[in-house]
Amino acid sequence: MSFINYSSREINCKIVYYGPGLCGKTTNLQFIYKKTSPQQKGKLISLATETERTLFFDFLPIALGDMRGFKVRFHLYTVPGQVFYAASRKLILKGVDGVVFVADSQIERTDANIESLEDLRINLADQGYELERLPFTMQYNKRDLPNVVPVAELDSLLNPDKVPAFECVATSGRGVFETLKNIGKQVLMELKKHY
Amino acid sequence: MSDFVMYEEEFRRVDEELRRLYQLANAKLVFLVDKNGQLIASAGDTHNIDTTALASLTAGNIAATGGIAKLLGQKEFSILFHEGDRDNIHISIVANKVILAVLFDQRSSLGIVRLRVKKSTGALTRILHEMDKKALGEKRGRAELSPFAEITDEDIDQLFK
Numbered sequence: 001m002s003f004i005n006y007s008s009r010e011i012n013c014k015i016v017y018y019g020p021g022l023c024g025k026t027t028n029l030q031f032i033y034k035k036t037s038p039q040q041k042g043k044l045i046s047l048a049t050e051t052e053r054t055l056f057f058d059f060l061p062i063a064l065g066d067m068r069g070f071k072v073r074f075h076l077y078t079v080p081g082q083v084f085y086a087a088s089r090k091l092i093l094k095g096v097d098g099v100v101f102v103a104d105s106q107i108e109r110t111d112a113n114i115e116s117l118e119d120l121r122i123n124l125a126d127q128g129y130e131l132e133r134l135p136f137t138m139q140y141n142k143r144d145l146p147n148v149v150p151v152a153e154l155d156s157l158l159n160p161d162k163v164p165a166f167e168c169v170a171t172s173g174r175g176v177f178e179t180l181k182n183i184g185k186q187v188l189m190e191l192k193k194h195y
Numbered sequence: 196m197s198d199f200v201m202y203e204e205e206f207r208r209v210d211e212e213l214r215r216l217y218q219l220a221n222a223k224l225v226f227l228v229d230k231n232g233q234l235i236a237s238a239g240d241t242h243n244i245d246t247t248a249l250a251s252l253t254a255g256n257i258a259a260t261g262g263i264a265k266l267l268g269q270k271e272f273s274i275l276f277h278e279g280d281r282d283n284i285h286i287s288i289v290a291n292k293v294i295l296a297v298l299f300d301q302r303s304s305l306g307i308v309r310l311r312v313k314k315s316t317g318a319l320t321r322i323l324h325e326m327d328k329k330a331l332g333e334k335r336g337r338a339e340l341s342p343f344a345e346i347t348d349e350d351i352d353q354l355f356k
């Protein structure tokens with residue numbers, strides 16, 4: 001649910017990074033935070049456990065610039081990926097405008113990816129959304145590791161609808177901004193349809 | 196998609212009501228947030244406070260306790276109160292739609308804040324309802340004013356430079 005304020009001339013959109021535990025969602029936000037100029041970003045808020053696993057969410061507001069006199073801002077959230085945080089994940093999806101699914105490319109995380117994607121569908125359906133009708137970008141993360149599933153296989157396992165997909169190494173930043181740009185564009189194009 | 200659209204006129208009235216509450220409750224800060232964590236308006240001294248983060252965390256707080264309420268088979272906890280050693284915060288839900296938070300210290304009291312929040316909730320509810328009606332009606336009528344009306348791919352690309 002985007003928030004359009006005609007008084008302060010702002011448009012705020014909510015983007016959620018989803019995916020299995022340790023796939024690199026928080027790392028995506030950390031990289032974006034690191035590479036964005038101070039005027040463009042707010043604080044990166046991380047509600048995490050002592051071992052740096054996301055407990056509730058990470059939050060990063062970024063300002064993109066002006067569009068027709070309106071300030072465009074994205075509010076980026078990550079969900080906690082660990083299976084037992086299901087209830088929290090559902091809450092964070094409330095009012096989402098676009099979703100990035102961060103898949104962990106490692107062979108041994110294949111099942112975790114599939115389960116998390118299914119979990120995403122169910123949680124969205126609970127809120128009355130359909131993944132197919134939502135701006136959606138796929139990210140294949142950890143491409144730097146030796147034991148990764150080939151992209152073509154990830155495509156057929158996780159991306160039957162062929163939404164835009166990006167290979168990524170979140171720790172070095174490869175593909176991080178490409179992913180963000182893509183989802184941001186999809187969200188704005190979707191808003192355009194409605195207004 | 197049920198987007199939240201705020202027009203000039205309603206914004207001014209919300210702003211006015213928040214300022215009234217701020218004064219009458221003797222608060223340090225009063226702010227209104229939508230349930231997804233976007234700040235709508237505030238009154239008081241926000242100089243040393245990151246209101247964007249505050250808004251997101253307040254909504255997260257309401258969402259988490261709402262989740263607890265649901266588990267317990269209850270609608271929602273419509274009021275939350277957190278007591279600190281210096282500042283306290285009173286959080287409540289208005290019109291099932293937005294979150295009103297009042298930050299106060301020993302210069303005020305929970306009793307006063309409660310009373311004033313109750314009064315303001317009525318006023319804010321009326322404004323929000325009118326806003327909803329208006330948003331529905333104007334979605335078509337004011338299309339030419341929409342920032343999206345003639346937006347092009349290039350406009351969007353430009354944002355991501």
Ligand SMILES: Nc1nc2c(ncn2[C@@H]2O[C@H](COP(=O)(O)OP(=O)(O)OP(=O)(O)O)[C@@H](O)[C@H]2O)c(=O)[nH]1
Pocket residue numbers: 019020021022023024025026027028052053054055078079080081082141142143144145168169170171172
């Ligand atoms: N080699 C490699 N490691 C990565 C990459 N991205 C993230 N990591 C590492 O993976 C670990 C987990 O990353 P996080 O970003 O915390 O994972 P998360 O998805 O937020 O995990 P949860 O909060 O539990 O859901 C960290 O040690 C990261 O440094 C990558 O592209 N390559």
Ligand SMILES: [Mg+2]
Pocket residue numbers: 025026027053054078079080081
């Ligand atoms: Mg995390």
